[in-house]
Amino acid sequence: MSDVFSSLVGQVGVVNALRRYAEQPSHAYLFTGPPGAGKLEAAVAFAAALECPDHGCGTCDECTRVLRGSHPDVSIVARAGVQWSVDEIREAERVARRRPLHQGHQILILPSIELSTNAAPALLKTLEEPPRRTIFILLADELPEHLVTIESRCVEVNFHSLSTEDILLVLEREGVPAVQARTSAEASAGNLDRARLLANDPQLADRLAAWRRLPEMLTSNSPASLATSTLAALEGAVEPLKARHAEELDQFKTEAEGPGRRRVGGVKEVELRHQREQRRFRTDELRFGLAALTRTYRERMISSLEGVADGDARGRTDARSAIACIEAIASSSDALSLNANESLLLTNLFTQLSRL
Numbered sequence: 018m019s020d021v022f023s024s025l026v027g028q029v030g031v032v033n034a035l036r037r038y039a040e041q042p043s044h045a046y047l048f049t050g051p052p053g054a055g056k057l058e059a060a061v062a063f064a065a066a067l068e069c070p071d072h073g074c075g076t077c078d079e080c081t082r083v084l085r086g087s088h089p090d091v092s093i094v095a096r097a098g099v100q101w102s103v104d105e106i107r108e109a110e111r112v113a114r115r116r117p118l119h120q121g122h123q124i125l126i127l128p129s130i131e132l133s134t135n136a137a138p139a140l141l142k143t144l145e146e147p148p149r150r151t152i153f154i155l156l157a158d159e160l161p162e163h164l165v166t167i168e169s170r171c172v173e174v175n176f177h178s179l180s181t182e183d184i185l186l187v188l189e190r191e192g193v194p195a196v197q198a199r200t201s202a203e204a205s206a207g208n209l210d211r212a213r214l215l216a217n218d219p220q221l222a223d224r225l226a227a228w229r230r231l232p233e234m235l236t237s238n239s240p241a242s243l244a245t246s247t248l249a250a251l252e253g254a255v256e257p258l259k260a261r262h263a264e265e266l267d268q269f270k271t272e273a274e275g276p277g278r279r280r281v282g283g284v285k286e287v288e289l290r291h292q293r294e295q296r297r298f299r300t301d302e303l304r305f306g307l308a309a310l311t312r313t314y315r316e317r318m319i320s321s322l323e324g325v326a327d328g329d330a331r332g333r334t335d336a337r338s339a340i341a342c343i344e345a346i347a348s349s350s351d352a353l354s355l356n357a358n359e360s361l362l363l364t365n366l367f368t369q370l371s372r373l
């Protein structure tokens with residue numbers, strides 16, 4: 018079936034549900050799931066399906082306008098600061114009360130609604146007294162406590178992380194060359210936004226090659242020195258993100274100090290968000306490296322087992338040692354989610370690997 022949802026990848030359950038909801042819409046939806054899972058793309062497609070007389074044919078005037086971002090009754094509401102402000106939610110409510118210009122609904126899409134600690138009561142009030150022809154689509158990467166009541170007023174739609182193959186499909190469709198697309202997809206941790214960032218990162222292939230070479234390097238270098246060089250490469254990888262954050266912070270400060278501007282959220286909050294994003298980037302990057310390392314050992318294991326079949330006596334021992342290495346990497350990867358010290362973690366892992 019070719020319709021407005023056809024271009025969404027990897028969310029079959031979500032798409033089936035949205036096709037059903039489009040025929041008998043409710044007044045508020047909450048799309049939840051990890052960053053880069055395609056929530057915004059899905060929200061726009063859903064909005065088109067809601068406006069379309071055929072529930073999302075993908076070709077009529079209503080569908081085309083929504084997908085192009087030029088439908089007068091569909092708004093993606095943006096916020097200025099780190100958090101949604103009460104004023105911004107009130108402004109959204111004002112738009113929500115407008116009569117739709119076309120035959121369909123007045124639709125408001127609000128991204129990152131988890132960032133609404135102070136504005137949540139205003140948002141809740143809006144959802145409790147919904148104008149008849151208005152539909153809210155709220156998006157959230159996570160569900161903090163202040164969203165629980167809001168959640169109970171919405172139909173919830175859960176997104177999961179995309180698979181490597183799904184992301185590869187999107188990148189290739191967007192014209193990223195095959196090898197770069199494959200590497201970026203594998204390094205993306207199921208996050209399409211990260212994959213798009215990596216697809217434009219010229220150093221990615223070098224970092225991947227360094228991880229793949231590591232077992233060989235361990236025979237002639239100390240684990241501590243390899244941990245140091247791996248961390249230096251990680252610093253290099255996070256550099257573009259840091260530069261972007263520095264720019265964003267400068268702009269935020271200028272805007273907050275400008276005449277007639279009201280401060281929306283503090284500098285401290287921006288810095289905290291940046292720290293969170295950088296930490297997430299580092300963890301994803303290390304996970305990607307460990308996955309590449311695992312692949313190297315898996316290849317070793319397979320070729321050792323082939324050796325056994327050919328009568329090589331050492332093959333069995335080599336395969337066993339490769340399996341032990343894969344297990345050691347897996348437990349380091351688990352430890353990453355517990356905020357382990359990166360330097361210590363890598364030194365320990367590399368020491369183990371050099372002994373196995």
Ligand SMILES: [Zn+2]
Nearest residue numbers: 069074077080
């Ligand atoms: Zn249509």
